Amino acid sequence: MAANRPLSKTFCEVCGQVFTPRDAMQTYQNRYFHPHCFCCASCGNSIAGKPFYPKPNNQFQCENCNNALAPVYEKKQQQRVYLIIFFFVLVVVFVIKRFNRVQKQNDFKNDIITATVFGTNSLF
Numbered sequence: 083m084a085a086n087r088p089l090s091k092t093f094c095e096v097c098g099q100v101f102t103p104r105d106a107m108q109t110y111q112n113r114y115f116h117p118h119c120f121c122c123a124s125c126g127n128s129i130a131g132k133p134f135y136p137k138p139n140n141q142f143q144c145e146n147c148n149n150a151l152a153p154v155y156e157k158k159q160q161q162r163v164y165l166i167i168f169f170f171v172l173v174v175v176f177v178i179k180r181f182n183r184v185q186k187q188n189d190f191k192n193d194i195i196t197a198t199v200f201g202t203n204s205l206f
């Protein structure tokens with residue numbers, strides 16, 4: 083906005099040139115850019131006056147590039163969820179099998195105990 087334009091000499095954050103009174107100015111977090119210098123880090127298109135996404139290392143990304151890259155991230159997240167579900171199912175199957183084996187062993191023990199009891203009973 084022209085009203086917020088600083089009176090002191092200001093440099094463009096990207097090209098380092100001093101702003102002349104005729105230069106258009108894009109400000110972001112007390113930093114100043116030429117509109118043609120305020121560009122998307124991915125496609126290089128100007129993002130002056132457009133929605134953009136701040137990225138690490140003082141870079142910005144336009145909405146298009148952000149949307150284009152977002153599904154890749156979501157897919158990775160989804161794959162991770164599937165992997166967690168897969169391991170969870172594996173653990174559940176393992177626990178059930180183990181439990182069944184212990185149960186069978188217990189049944190077997192019970193059989194022996196019963197047989198012994200029958201045996202002693204038949205002796206007396």
Ligand SMILES: [Zn+2]
Nearest residue numbers: 094097116119
């Ligand atoms: Zn510039």
Ligand SMILES: [Zn+2]
Nearest residue numbers: 122125144147
């Ligand atoms: Zn872009």
